Amino acid sequence: VAARVSLNSIKQVFITHLHVDHYGSLPYLWMFGTWAGGWHENLTIHGPSGRTSDYGTKTMVEGMKMMTGWHRDAFSVFPVGKGWDIIVNEFDFRDNGGVVYEKNGVKVIHWQRSHAKDGASAYRLDWNxxxxxxxxxxxxxxxxxxxxxxxxxxxxxxxxxxxxxxxxxxxxxxxxxxxxxxxxxxxxxxxxxxxxxxxxxxxxxxxxxxxxxxxxxxxxxxxxxxxxxxxxxxxxxxxxxxxxxxxxxxx
Missing domain, CATH: 3.60.15.10 (Ribonuclease Z/Hydroxyacylglutathione hydrolase-like)
Structure with missing residues (x-):
C-alpha cells in the first residue's frame, strides 16, 4: 500500500507464522479489498502447515471466515464476485527450499524458522x-x-x-x-x-x-x-x- 499498490489489487499474501501480530490485518485486506473493487480475482493466502492440521494456515482461514460472518452478511449488498472465495496454499513447513509460488518470472521459496513452535517460515523472492x-x-x-x-x-x-x-x-x-x-x-x-x-x-x-x-x-x-x-x-x-x-x- 505504501508503494501505491491499491488494496483491491493485492491478491497474493504470504504469511510467515500465525502469531496474531503477523496476520492481524488480513481480515481488513480481505473484506475491504473486495469491497473496493477486488471482486474479479480470488485472494490467495500462502502459509505454512502446523505440526497438526489444527495449527495450519487453512484452519486459521476457516476461523477468519467464521469471525467475519456478520461483516460479510452486512456487505452482501455490494458486489462480491470472486473476492470472498479465498484460495489457501498451505505448504509443508518442513520442506526447506520448497517452491511456494512461481509465475511470470517470480519465484518464492520457503524454509523453517525457530520461533515458538513448528509452523514458522521465511521467504525468498527471486525476480529479474x-x-x-x-x-x-x-x-x-x-x-x-x-x-x-x-x-x-x-x-x-x-x-x-x-x-x-x-x-x-x-x-x-x-x-x-x-x-x-x-x-x-x-x-x-x-x-x-x-x-x-x-x-x-x-x-x-x-x-x-x-x-x-x-x-x-x-x-x-x-x-x-x-x-x-x-x-x-x-x-x-x-x-x-x-x-x-x-x-x-x-x-
Whole structure:
C-alpha cells in the first residue's frame, strides 16, 4: 500500500507464522479489498502447515471466515464476485527450499524458522536477477545463511539488549522480555552477524521498537558485526526501491 499498490489489487499474501501480530490485518485486506473493487480475482493466502492440521494456515482461514460472518452478511449488498472465495496454499513447513509460488518470472521459496513452535517460515523472492528475503520472526539460524546468501535485500527481525529500559518504558517485566528474546527472537548483535555472513546490498530490520531511547543502541549493536548499508524497517509505510545498480529507501 505504501508503494501505491491499491488494496483491491493485492491478491497474493504470504504469511510467515500465525502469531496474531503477523496476520492481524488480513481480515481488513480481505473484506475491504473486495469491497473496493477486488471482486474479479480470488485472494490467495500462502502459509505454512502446523505440526497438526489444527495449527495450519487453512484452519486459521476457516476461523477468519467464521469471525467475519456478520461483516460479510452486512456487505452482501455490494458486489462480491470472486473476492470472498479465498484460495489457501498451505505448504509443508518442513520442506526447506520448497517452491511456494512461481509465475511470470517470480519465484518464492520457503524454509523453517525457530520461533515458538513448528509452523514458522521465511521467504525468498527471486525476480529479474534480484533477490529479496523476508525471514519473519525467529532465532538465528544456519538455514537463513543457506537460503539468503548473497541476496540483494535482507530483512529480518531483531531485539536490542535493553531489557531494563524496555521494562521502564513499556512495563514488561525484564525476566519476561529476556525469556521471550532467548526463546523466540534474534538479538541485535546476532542480526548483524547474520547480515555479515549473507552480504546483502541492503540490510533492514523489523519487529522492534522504533523509539529515540532505543534507536542509537540498536544501531550500535548491529554495527558490532555489520558495516554495510543498514536501515530500520520503520516507520510504518517505509518503501525500498531496488534496481540492479541502486537500492534506496523512501518514507
Amino acid at each position: 536477477g534480484m533477490c529479496f528475503v523476508w525471514t519473519g520472526d525467529g532465532r538465528p539460524s544456519k538455514l537463513d545463511l543457506k537460503y539468503a546468501k548473497g541476496c540483494d535485500l535482507y530483512v529480518t527481525e531483531l531485539q536490542p539488549e535493553l531489557m531494563e529500559i524496555n521494562s521502564g518504558v513499556q512495563g514488561v517485566p525484564p525476566f519476561l522480555a529476556r525469556y521471550t528474546v532467548d526463546t523466540h527472537h534474534t538479538p541485535a548483535y546476532a542480526s548483524g552477524y547474520l547480515a555479515n555472513q549473507i552480504k546483502p546490498r541492503m540490510f533492514m530490520t523489523t519487529h522492534m521498537n522504533f523509539d529515540p531511547f532505543l534507536n542509537e543502541e540498536t544501531v550500535a549493536e548491529v554495527r558490532q558485526h555489520w558495516k554495510g548499508p543498514y536501515h530500520f524497517g520503520a516507520p510504518d509505510g517505509i518503501v525500498v526501491n531496488m534496481t540492479k545498480e541502486l537500492v534506496w529507501v523512501r518514507e
